[in-house]
Amino acid sequence: GDSVTQMEGPVTLSEEAFLTINCTYTATGYPSLFWYVQYPGEGLQLLLKATKADDKGSNKGFEATYRKETTSFHLEKGSVQVSDSAVYFCALEATGGFKTIFGAGTRLFVKA
């Protein structure tokens, strides 16, 4: 079945460091791919999305490119801030599917 695998956390970085959180997926067809962010005590928020191969989603300095050949959707940010500390979820919506499948989440800590 369809699934999402993302790197285990926690990831700890110093402020202004480069961030990569890996995400790979298994799905038939051409799913839509998403990254969500969850700050402490809050619900998940949609961070960015891509709906077809080679699309790049971007928001708030974060980027991810839909790579069909490697079935990946890695999240990147060039310079993280303390305020980026949160849990990040990779997710997919399968072609013709009725629900979104979420990864386990990766916790990010950014130190000042």
Added chain:
Amino acid sequence: DAGVIQSPRHEVTEMGQEVTLRCKPISGHNSLFWYRQTMMRGLELLIYFNNNVPIDDSGMPEDRFSAKMPNASFSTLKIQPSEPRDSAVYFCASSTGPHGGYGYTFGSGTRLTVV
């Protein structure tokens, strides 16, 4: 729009009591989802509604759990009787549709503690 509104934000109840969680989705969204989040099991989909009709309730853990959506602007998740292992954060999310890559809008959640 005020977003997806959930109430209460926090609920503490004794084992055996009935608990009702409430959700108001975003106006115009026709899909609604109930999730449960715990440290051990992560994010679990409990039930999904489309146009107020339950489509998939396979994630509802047992008969003690029930969900309704009487109209497009309101849904409830009920646990009766509640047990300590039901303690979790329960999220409601809505979307413009099950397809199309629109993504979900989540509420702030209800933190349930059963003692």
